[in-house]
Amino acid sequence: MPIELEQREVRSVHTDFQTREDGDGLHIVGYFAVFNSIYEIAPGETESVAPGAFSRALKQNDIRALVNHDRTLVLGRNKANTLILREDDHGLFGDVLINPNDQDAMNLYARVKRGDVDQCSFGFPWRADGESTDVRADGSIHWTLTDVDLQEVSACTFPAYRETNIQARGQQHAEIRARELAAWKERMNKKLRGEE
DSSP states (O other): OOOOOOOEEEEEEEOOOEEEEETTEEEEEEEEEETTOOEEEETTEEEEEOTTTTHHHHHHOOOEEEETTEEEEEEEEGGGTSEEEEEOSSEEEEEEEEOTTOHHHHHHHHHHHHTSOOEEEEEEEOOGGGEEEEEOTTSOEEEEEOSOOOOEEEEESSOOOOHHHHHHHHHHHHHHHHHHHHHHHHHHHHHHHTOO
């Protein structure tokens, strides 16, 4: 029986994560995504997140806060009310309630507090119907994420696009170019036959 592999996408955000201590406990807070901010995937390939792109997932999904996308290092979870996520005009804001009995969580809290870790990413399975594609006159392509099936958010040491994402976008780019070339050839053939 073949093994099904999940194609998980990861997007990086440069943000200002902060720590907060209040009567409720220790928190790590910050933006896991910023709306309408252009992220370069590769030369000629960019992407942004549209406002409201997380609204469906925030209502329906069981989302975890992780460390460096490691599924064994869970910091919080929205279903347990230890991860609070909300969209505002700026992006996807998160508040992770840190478990003082979890040494990994306390280590991350200390790293964020010192400023050693201040970036994040979010992860989701890619869906073609969750984005729009804009092929521009200069040949570049811009994707806008419009409905992100959010699965996790992560505090990251080195947030970056994963190779699978670059490969997936590269393949889409090649397919778009092939369709454009085929359409151009068809137009030229019609002109040669005098049909245009």
